[in-house]
Amino acid sequence: MIFQNTLEFAQSLDGQDAISKYRNEFIFPQHDKKDVIYFTGNSLGLQPKSAKKYVDEVMDDWANLAVEGHFYADKPWWDYHERFATPLGKIVGALPTEVTVMNTLTVNLHLLMVSFYRPTKKRFKIICEEKAFPSDQYMFQSQVDFHSRSLDFDKNDAIIELKRREGEHNIRLEDVLAKINEVGEELALVLIGGVNYYTGQIFDIKTITAAGQKQGAIVGWDLAHAAGNVKLELHAWNVDFASWCSYKYMNSGPGNASGCFIHEKHHNDAQLPRFAGWWGHNKERRFKMEQNFDPVHGADGWQISNLPILSLAPYLASVMMFDEVGMDKIIAKRNLITSYLEFILNEINREVNGNFEIITPKNQAERGCQLSVFFHGEGGN
Numbered sequence: 001m002i003f004q005n006t007l008e009f010a011q012s013l014d015g016q017d018a019i020s021k022y023r024n025e026f027i028f029p030q031h032d033k034k035d036v037i038y039f040t041g042n043s044l045g046l047q048p049k050s051a052k053k054y055v056d057e058v059m060d061d062w063a064n065l066a067v068e069g070h071f072y073a074d075k076p077w078w079d080y081h082e083r084f085a086t087p088l089g090k091i092v093g094a095l096p097t098e099v100t101v102m103n104t105l106t107v108n109l110h111l112l113m114v115s116f117y118r119p120t121k122k123r124f125k126i127i128c129e130e131k132a133f134p135s136d137q138y139m140f141q142s143q144v145d146f147h148s149r150s151l152d153f154d155k156n157d158a159i160i161e162l163k164r165r166e167g168e169h170n171i172r173l174e175d176v177l178a179k180i181n182e183v184g185e186e187l188a189l190v191l192i193g194g195v196n197y198y199t200g201q202i203f204d205i206k207t208i209t210a211a212g213q214k215q216g217a218i219v220g221w222d223l224a225h226a227a228g229n230v231k232l233e234l235h236a237w238n239v240d241f242a243s244w245c246s247y248k249y250m251n252s253g254p255g256n257a258s259g260c261f262i263h264e265k266h267h268n269d270a271q272l273p274r275f276a277g278w279w280g281h282n283k284e285r286r287f288k289m290e291q292n293f294d295p296v297h298g299a300d301g302w303q304i305s306n307l308p309i310l311s312l313a314p315y316l317a318s319v320m321m322f323d324e325v326g327m328d329k330i331i332a333k334r335n336l337i338t339s340y341l342e343f344i345l346n347e348i349n350r351e352v353n354g355n356f357e358i359i360t361p362k363n364q365a366e367r368g369c370q371l372s373v374f375f376h377g378e379g380g381n
């Protein structure tokens, strides 16, 4: 399509937009009595209008039923989270039993590392990307520190960052694969952000997962910037585990619950350690208050506490909207408006003599809806 930088052209694109009505399903902050143009859904998504209805429903059930709401609310609280399994599974390309919602992202990644980062004196290294989100960096450091105390490996040698080449902004797939092969038998875990939070680069999850596993490592993904943004096929790509927050592209509200994926091939592995709590215990026997932990089959077996229903309510409102629209239509629109924005930014850049640079990959297959702009010169970045 040949773009034009005019209001009429932008409005004509809106006119052809098959999912334009969903814009009205969100509340936009106002500036000068007009909706702002919101570019920060990669940090915090807008509030869906339906979120309040879902939250009010829980508030009303709590008022009218009190503790009975666990079992007699319209959407009973004791299995409220199960409503996410099918629609969330579709968003990330997983079987319903492979996804669950619980806790928050860094907490979940720590819990998943309990199960999936099991270093030995020989195989203890973690590959992650350079400039990983700081919370992930602190997580790696503290996990390595924790294990190195009992295993006697050098913690300064354990975290391997994938580097960009000099003068380049994105990490090349060939360099990722070469590093995985180089670390080889010492590699315990590959854990990378599926979409880099800073550059917006999508990593080739399928190829990297296969390469890590070929070396005998576990491969997991931080999908904070990927879930609800890019096409994911976590089951088919044989990903071991993944987790994401819901407050960015999934518009669930500030600091809200996280989603987890655990591949079904791990569900029956009794050798996998996990930190347990009563909400991961056999559903039929949970209220018998018995002693020995018997995990629910599937990702729900990694749950620990009973769930914060008031938080899950707006997340569910948003997930139901995703389910109605479907990722394919979201991705088609994402590609169009991101390319259009790129075109306009490039026009502006010509007027300011190339004073800035879009560092996100140009290739649509390697990016979602984020464009990161690097400003040159004093005070840039």
Ligand SMILES: Cc1ncc(COP(=O)(O)O)c(C=O)c1O
Pocket: 104, 105, 106, 107, 133, 135, 136, 193, 197, 222, 224, 225, 245, 255
């Ligand atoms: C890539 C990535 N990982 C981890 C986090 C941390 O998320 P949380 O504070 O929900 O644990 C974020 C938050 O923005 C993120 O973008």
